[in-house]
Amino acid sequence: MMRLPAFTYLAPPTVAEAARAVVEHGGEAMLVAGGTDLYPNMKRRQFEPKVLIGLGAIRELRGVSGRAREGLRIGPTTTLTAVARHPEIARHYGALATAAGLVSSPQLRNMGTIGGNVCVDTRCNYYNQAYEWRKAIGFCMKKDGDICLVAPSSSRCWAVSSSDTAPVLWSLGARVRLVGATGERTMPVEALYRDDGIEYLAKRPDEVLADILLPPADGWTSAYLKLRRRGSFDFPVLGVAVALRIEGAVVRDAKIVLGAVASLPRSAPAAASALVGERLTPEVITRVADLAAGPAKPLDNTDYAHFYRKKMTRVFVARALRRLGGLDGEGRAEEEVA
Amino acid sequence: MKTRLSLTVNGETHEVLVPVHKTLLEVLREDLGLTGTKHGCELGECGTCTVLVEGEPVLSCLALPVEMEGRAITTVEGMAEGSTLHPLQQAFAELGAAQCGYCTPGILLTAQRLLEDNPVPTRTEIKEALAGNLCRCTGYTKILDAVELAALRMGRQPAAGR
Amino acid sequence: MGTTPDPSRSMLSEGAKPPSMEKHEFSVIGRPLPKIDAWAKVTGETKYADDLFLPRMAYGKILRSPHPHALIRRIDTTRARALPGVYAVITGWDLPRVKFGILPVSQDEEALCTEKVRMVGDAVAAVAAADEETAARACELIDVEYEPLASLMSIEESLGHPEVRIHEYGDGPNVHKNVSLQFGDVEAAFARADLVREDVFFFEGNTHLPMEQHAAVAAWGPDGKLTLWSSTQTPHYVHRLLAKILDVPAAHIRVIATAVGGAFGGKLDPFAHEIAACKLSQLTGRPVKIACTREEVFYIHRGRHPVLMWIKTGFTQDGGITGCHLKTWLDGGAYGSYGVASVFYTGVINPVTYKIPVYKFEGARIFTNKPPCGPKRGHGTPQPRFALECQIDKAAEQLGLDPAEMRKRILHEPFTKTANHLTVTTIGLGECIDKVVEASGWRRKWKGWCRPPALPAQPVLGEASEGAVTSAPSDKKRGIGIACSAYLTGAGTAIYWNSMPHSGVLLRADRGGGIAVLCGATDIGQGSDSILAYLPAEILGIDPKDIRVHAADTDLTPVDLGSYSSRVTLMCGTAAIQAAERLKGAIAEATGRKLGVAPQRLAFRDRKVGVPDDWDKAIPFAQAVELAESMHGVLAFAGSYAPPKRAGKYKGGGVGPSPCYSYSACVVDLTVDEESGEVELHDVWIAHDIGRALNPLLVEGQVEGSVYMGIGEALMEAQIFRKGLHKNPSMLEYKSPTTLETPEIHTILVETDDPEGPFGAKEAGQGPLLPVIPAIANAVYDAVGVRIDEIPIVPEKILKGLELRRQGKPPRVGPERIPLFTFKEPIVVESAFGQPAEAMAARPFADAPSSGDSR
Numbered sequence A: 001m002m003r004l005p006a007f008t009y010l011a012p013p014t015v016a017e018a019a020r021a022v023v024e025h026g027g028e029a030m031l032v033a034g035g036t037d038l039y040p041n042m043k044r045r046q047f048e049p050k051v052l053i054g055l056g057a058i059r060e061l062r063g064v065s066g067r068a069r070e071g072l073r074i075g076p077t078t079t080l081t082a083v084a085r086h087p088e089i090a091r092h093y094g095a096l097a098t099a100a101g102l103v104s105s106p107q108l109r110n111m112g113t114i115g116g117n118v119c120v121d122t123r124c125n126y127y128n129q130a131y132e133w134r135k136a137i138g139f140c141m142k143k144d145g146d147i148c149l150v151a152p153s154s155s156r157c158w159a160v161s162s163s164d165t166a167p168v169l170w171s172l173g174a175r176v177r178l179v180g181a182t183g184e185r186t187m188p189v190e191a192l193y194r195d196d197g198i199e200y201l202a203k204r205p206d207e208v209l210a211d212i213l214l215p216p217a218d219g220w221t222s223a224y225l226k227l228r229r230r231g232s233f234d235f236p237v238l239g240v241a242v243a244l245r246i247e248g249a250v251v252r253d254a255k256i257v258l259g260a261v262a263s264l265p266r267s268a269p270a271a272a273s274a275l276v277g278e279r280l281t282p283e284v285i286t287r288v289a290d291l292a293a294g295p296a297k298p299l300d301n302t303d304y305a306h307f308y309r310k311k312m313t314r315v316f317v318a319r320a321l322r323r324l325g326g327l328d329g330e331g332r333a334e335e336e337v338a
Numbered sequence B: 001m002k003t004r005l006s007l008t009v010n011g012e013t014h015e016v017l018v019p020v021h022k023t024l025l026e027v028l029r030e031d032l033g034l035t036g037t038k039h040g041c042e043l044g045e046c047g048t049c050t051v052l053v054e055g056e057p058v059l060s061c062l063a064l065p066v067e068m069e070g071r072a073i074t075t076v077e078g079m080a081e082g083s084t085l086h087p088l089q090q091a092f093a094e095l096g097a098a099q100c101g102y103c104t105p106g107i108l109l110t111a112q113r114l115l116e117d118n119p120v121p122t123r124t125e126i127k128e129a130l131a132g133n134l135c136r137c138t139g140y141t142k143i144l145d146a147v148e149l150a151a152l153r154m155g156r157q158p159a160a161g162r
Numbered sequence C: 001m002g003t004t005p006d007p008s009r010s011m012l013s014e015g016a017k018p019p020s021m022e023k024h025e026f027s028v029i030g031r032p033l034p035k036i037d038a039w040a041k042v043t044g045e046t047k048y049a050d051d052l053f054l055p056r057m058a059y060g061k062i063l064r065s066p067h068p069h070a071l072i073r074r075i076d077t078t079r080a081r082a083l084p085g086v087y088a089v090i091t092g093w094d095l096p097r098v099k100f101g102i103l104p105v106s107q108d109e110e111a112l113c114t115e116k117v118r119m120v121g122d123a124v125a126a127v128a129a130a131d132e133e134t135a136a137r138a139c140e141l142i143d144v145e146y147e148p149l150a151s152l153m154s155i156e157e158s159l160g161h162p163e164v165r166i167h168e169y170g171d172g173p174n175v176h177k178n179v180s181l182q183f184g185d186v187e188a189a190f191a192r193a194d195l196v197r198e199d200v201f202f203f204e205g206n207t208h209l210p211m212e213q214h215a216a217v218a219a220w221g222p223d224g225k226l227t228l229w230s231s232t233q234t235p236h237y238v239h240r241l242l243a244k245i246l247d248v249p250a251a252h253i254r255v256i257a258t259a260v261g262g263a264f265g266g267k268l269d270p271f272a273h274e275i276a277a278c279k280l281s282q283l284t285g286r287p288v289k290i291a292c293t294r295e296e297v298f299y300i301h302r303g304r305h306p307v308l309m310w311i312k313t314g315f316t317q318d319g320g321i322t323g324c325h326l327k328t329w330l331d332g333g334a335y336g337s338y339g340v341a342s343v344f345y346t347g348v349i350n351p352v353t354y355k356i357p358v359y360k361f362e363g364a365r366i367f368t369n370k371p372p373c374g375p376k377r378g379h380g381t382p383q384p385r386f387a388l389e390c391q392i393d394k395a396a397e398q399l400g401l402d403p404a405e406m407r408k409r410i411l412h413e414p415f416t417k418t419a420n421h422l423t424v425t426t427i428g429l430g431e432c433i434d435k436v437v438e439a440s441g442w443r444r445k446w447k448g449w450c451r452p453p454a455l456p457a458q459p460v461l462g463e464a465s466e467g468a469v470t471s472a473p474s475d476k477k478r479g480i481g482i483a484c485s486a487y488l489t490g491a492g493t494a495i496y497w498n499s500m501p502h503s504g505v506l507l508r509a510d511r512g513g514g515i516a517v518l519c520g521a522t523d524i525g526q527g528s529d530s531i532l533a534y535l536p537a538e539i540l541g542i543d544p545k546d547i548r549v550h551a552a553d554t555d556l557t558p559v560d561l562g563s564y565s566s567r568v569t570l571m572c573g574t575a576a577i578q579a580a581e582r583l584k585g586a587i588a589e590a591t592g593r594k595l596g597v598a599p600q601r602l603a604f605r606d607r608k609v610g611v612p613d614d615w616d617k618a619i620p621f622a623q624a625v626e627l628a629e630s631m632h633g634v635l636a637f638a639g640s641y642a643p644p645k646r647a648g649k650y651k652g653g654g655v656g657p658s659p660c661y662s663y664s665a666c667v668v669d670l671t672v673d674e675e676s677g678e679v680e681l682h683d684v685w686i687a688h689d690i691g692r693a694l695n696p697l698l699v700e701g702q703v704e705g706s707v708y709m710g711i712g713e714a715l716m717e718a719q720i721f722r723k724g725l726h727k728n729p730s731m732l733e734y735k736s737p738t739t740l741e742t743p744e745i746h747t748i749l750v751e752t753d754d755p756e757g758p759f760g761a762k763e764a765g766q767g768p769l770l771p772v773i774p775a776i777a778n779a780v781y782d783a784v785g786v787r788i789d790e791i792p793i794v795p796e797k798i799l800k801g802l803e804l805r806r807q808g809k810p811p812r813v814g815p816e817r818i819p820l821f822t823f824k825e826p827i828v829v830e831s832a833f834g835q836p837a838e839a840m841a842a843r844p845f846a847d848a849p850s851s852g853d854s855r
């Protein structure tokens, strides 16, 4: 049986106390919400915190409030199931409900939180392995070693940002509030991410993600598509988040953010701006899909061949646009045969 | 570091003294003798270890007992009402939905919650609800059939409506 | 996809009922009864090996090799022993220095390697400690000095580097086994053909992935007696081998198979954790449990061999086969295991499905530094089945024939022999094909061999342009495919030579009318315990509830060789029938005397024994048992089974014979997305010739499970290695289909009432997997005109095929070359094709047919 290493567990009642507790224990402590990312990683000795600071008891971190008209506030310990089922989110921030509902399995979504999903560790199939396996192949720099096994000449780690909700939140213009031991700050969610497989979050260890803030939904529609081998369990090996503001069939504003193609979610601004002022015709979609695939630079460290993931970026962006433009004839193939 | 905890499992309260880092799966099996909860990976990747916490299916291999105090935990041993099996258990037995039986406890509990939320699920809805439970024996066919049969029977007897 | 229960999903063939069915009304046989262990399984009561907790039990852990190939220079366990909570640490030097293996011809394993490791995951040392964590920590404190050797990770590498030797034995450098058999003149057969095809296929290896990880508990008492509880499919072989490995008399060893949480062939060898648990128990004086992690299960697996295949077949204009020549190269991994049998199985079952008058087979198993392969559901046969069924499809296209129709034209006659001297009894394949063709709407859905119009040339839109991204709905292409197969119902020979029974059953009648059935058979979920209750219940006219089955305990139960080769229902079932008939005879004699009638006139039903036309006088079964015990003394009767001796009279003729063969036909309906290469399965129709469905629920369950496993293998499951290591040893990254990838499976059972089977039954647990994989491959071709000659059929390969098509190249993805390799001079034997089966071959231990024929 895979077992957790030993630790002490604290359950502070407030965010401030949680942040202080991290500082008190120096580098020994880690925050934990649902534990669905951290515990498997600890069992594989990817993390070995001596102290865990559980966020579950902190009431201020829980629940969804506000209305789509003025913007929503999602407490980071809200479970993915709750996010996926929240009627206001499902109606006005559709891609977020979709993404939350596509994370792993139903059971995991009952435990995993959206805050944990935003902060989820980057992944690499040389790294998400048990300690003995990593030792056998030679430890890499993300844990216990000093080289990269995917790109041996590289001085950095290319582990893949594998959150389903992060690209969506970015495309929706979400902001996050961080509360640390010495103060708090609010910033766009994209500012949370760094292009580094190891230091993938631009946040101090003591900073607790305290709020996820969605802007007013006015006029935006959104879609999220996820590439993975199975319809359940699997992490995204490509995520495509598209948010559009369409007025009278013309795209007025657009955001396209790709997940799982780099160590952080990657936005595709050139593709997005090519949409502005256009109608979602097949020609426009093809052109935008080509542009969007540009920033996708997957490496060979997840499921599926990396060239395939790259290729699918175009396909999935096009599909997402077709869906938002009402051009996807889902079901027609069946009709042809029936 | 050991900690004293009070856990409510299948309606019974147990005082246990366990290391904090023991998962709910380990405590159920090793400290409470409830070996009906199985495991296939201990990493959240198979669904075999599913139990209900406050009626919701969760993975006991990734749950910490310290976070479970005061919450109602249900394992497969708690599904029957006295000597009366839950209609799902009955249907699984009758239709051969348990082959090796190893995935069965987790699937029964997940299905129990499904039928509480959605007493007349479509086959597609059952597939979606059980998408987090791997079974290597059955091809899921008889499992889906059994959930449908149980739903049908429970629908006929709303009094039993658990 | 259907949302309401579909009555057609399970239906018994409506075809002409076999005569015995008209003659007899069964009370148990053929009824969809719950399994006898169903209640324990749905309540969580069933105890699997890891559910056992014994007083004072210690926990063990195995230290495994981090190198694919290395010499062990030194092992120092000092630091581990010093760790508080550690009870014992052992290495291979603490065990008798014998090598072992499941097959007598491949004795090449050590429980704990002493001098050399041959794969990552090879066991090197073992620890027993107060708890699992301490045991794991102690393993980290064992210092092993290795001298790494060059590692060989593929067939090509192993053949290309004869200077590196994984083992010193075998049929050549890194060649474990080299076989060649020829039945008739294939070259002449090809000369006669109108069409000769040569094709190359590859089938990537995969694994069983039982949901239960292997576990064992050993208790070696102060009396010197050892008990091992293990998650094994074959307590008998483990028992035999433990005696050798531990150098203790077998008489002092007891092996009990606990409930097995899935096996599929993965729990058929003696494993390091079992052996180490025994030794550690002896040393510590405590029971010791070792439970494998999921990752360890990937290392010890003995799963599906990767097989490279070259197949040349001659066809006549009307679809007949003139002859077939098959070459297979198996990537065996680091040890022998069942490998010699596996090589043979890639060749010898092929001629059973269709008429192949002349046949040549050459096969070689190559050692590599990977976990050893062995028997997985279908043992060695799914790979060539995939090759031949795809080749037949290609030939059908060239000949312009409907592939379903073509297959129907090449069916064997029942009760004849194959080219390689296998005796085929009943054959329901024709009916199976008819049923799946009808149920699937094949005639309506299969649109002939006209290829879908070629894809439009791609607009050039910058570098990234490679696929058609805008032509949405028409990118999804529907396809349908068919394939067939045959499989054995139990191997005709044991894995060690002997003339004893393969299966034995002991029945003991209780004065209360209850029956205890004792049998060595292991229920791995397939329901063998239930079969052991149903058959005696049918014969004795009692309820299966009146029977308790005690199985798989080498102290208490007569031998059964194990749950492999689909042998259990037929073999232990026939033994159970014999035992039940003997008991019935004894009861009938006593009851006959009491009622003053001839015993032959008595019927047993509804828990009563009496004369049918004077049923009022029938006496309760329990009372009849008392009468019989008064007359005969204690009522305990044994039954034995050994298969008819039908091995071909040539070297190698021992692999392949079986009392009878099951047949299956499968149609798959799917959609291929041309943009993404993704395959979505809609429906699978499978018709299976089961001989007789002793319990249709259990048969359907086996068929559905086989289809499921075939789907996983066809589309996603693969054991892949990188830098000497298993790339994906986890439930998450080794992809096993969930409910969402599993289509609706429509099972149709065809009954042929085979004279060799108990009440006419044949196997169901493996055969139905075989046609699924090629049916999927053929359906993919039907959908998008691309031949993927390499399993698994993943989206990348489909896109590559479409790309080739677009470029006007042959739209085929698969292996291009075969190794330069010299097979042995073939053993040349006359083809026995079409010869009539001998009159029912005499079966050892069979009773002379009496008037009390159970059927």
Ligand SMILES: Cc1cc2nc3c(=O)[nH]c(=O)nc-3n(C[C@H](O)[C@H](O)[C@H](O)COP(=O)(O)OP(=O)(O)OC[C@H]3O[C@@H](n4cnc5c(N)ncnc54)[C@H](O)[C@@H]3O)c2cc1C
Pocket (backbone or CB within 6 Å): A030, A031, A032, A033, A034, A035, A036, A037, A038, A039, A040, A055, A076, A077, A080, A102, A103, A104, A105, A108, A111, A112, A113, A114, A115, A116, A117, A118, A119, A120, A121, A162, A163, A164, A165, A207, A208, A209, A210, A233, A234, A235, A236, B043, B044, B045, C732
């Ligand atoms: C089998 C499996 C499949 C998975 N599949 C997917 C998938 O498909 N898509 C996907 O996106 N994820 C997937 N995950 C990862 C993970 O389960 C989810 O991302 C989940 O949402 C994480 O939430 P959590 O609350 O459990 O995180 P935790 O494990 O509790 O935390 C994860 C990280 O975030 C930090 N953290 C958590 N909350 C906060 C906070 N409020 N402030 C600051 N830091 C915080 C923790 O310190 C930790 O480093 C999968 C995991 C498993 C085991």
Ligand code: SF4
Pocket (backbone or CB within 6 Å): A123, A124, A125, A126, A127, A140, A141, A142, A143, A147, A148, A149, A150, A151, A156, A157, A158, A159, A197, A301
């Ligand atoms: S990308 Fe390189 S450094 Fe990062 S986890 Fe993978 S192998 Fe390690």
Ligand code: FES
Pocket (backbone or CB within 6 Å): B038, B039, B040, B041, B042, B043, B044, B045, B046, B047, B048, B049, B050, B059, B060, B061, B062
């Ligand atoms: S044991 Fe596999 S998910 Fe918990």
Ligand code: FES
Pocket (backbone or CB within 6 Å): B097, B098, B099, B100, B101, B102, B103, B104, B134, B135, B136, B137, B138, C211, C261, C262, C525
């Ligand atoms: S019944 Fe065996 S795994 Fe589901």
